[in-house]
Amino acid sequence: MARTLLSALCLLVGLVCFPSTECWEAPWFCHGRECPVYTVVQQYEGFEERNYEVSHWITTDVASAIKSDLKDGFWKLYYFNQGQNSENKEIAMTRPVLVSVKEADGMGEQKVSISVFQSDTDIPEPNDNTIRKIVIPGGTVYVRSFGGFASDEDALENVQQLREDLRAAGKEFVENRFDAAGYDAPWDLINRHNEVWVRAP
16 A cells, blocks of 8 residues: 555645635634534544544545555546536535545455545536445544654554554444545645544444
8 A cells, every 4th residue: 555545645635725615613634625524522642533424425436545546536536526527516625535445354355435525415416427426424433643744654554553542442443444534735844634534333
C-alpha cells in the first residue's frame, strides 16, 4: 500500500476549493468546507469516539490503494461534481476525501473504494455507471488523528495503534475494515490533519 492512502489524499483534496454553505459548524480541519456531521461522544488518550449522523456519498471502486488508482477514482468523482451527471448539476466539493479499505481475509481479495461526501441529499444520477450513490447509516466511529505529511507507513501504523487502543479500552469494532480521511492540500505546510477511522459493529 506504499504511498497510497493519506499521502495520496493530500494531493486529491487540494485540487479543488469551494466555499462552504453548510449551517453545521464544521471543525477547523475541514477548512471551511462542508463535512459529515458528528458529535464527540468521548475523548480518550489515543482516540476519539464520534457519533456520525447518516451521511450521503458518491463512491467508486478502485483496483487498489496505490496512488495512481486513487487519483483515477477521485477524478471520476470530481467530474461528477463538476456537472457530469444526469442534471448537469455542479456540486461543491467537500471534505474529507475518504478511502475505504476492506482487508483480505482467507481467500478473499482486498477491496478499495474512494468516496466524496454530499451535503445535499438530492443527488443527481451518475452518468458514469462505475459511480454509485451510497448512504452510510449513522453510528459510532473511532478516530485516531495525527499531523504532518502522512506516509503510507503513518496510516498503517495509526490503524494498528487505534485497534490496539480499542482492544485495551474494551471496545468492539469492525476488524477487517478501516477508512483513511484526507483533509489537506499538498501546499498546506502547517496545522495538517489526518485521520484513520474504525467503525463500531
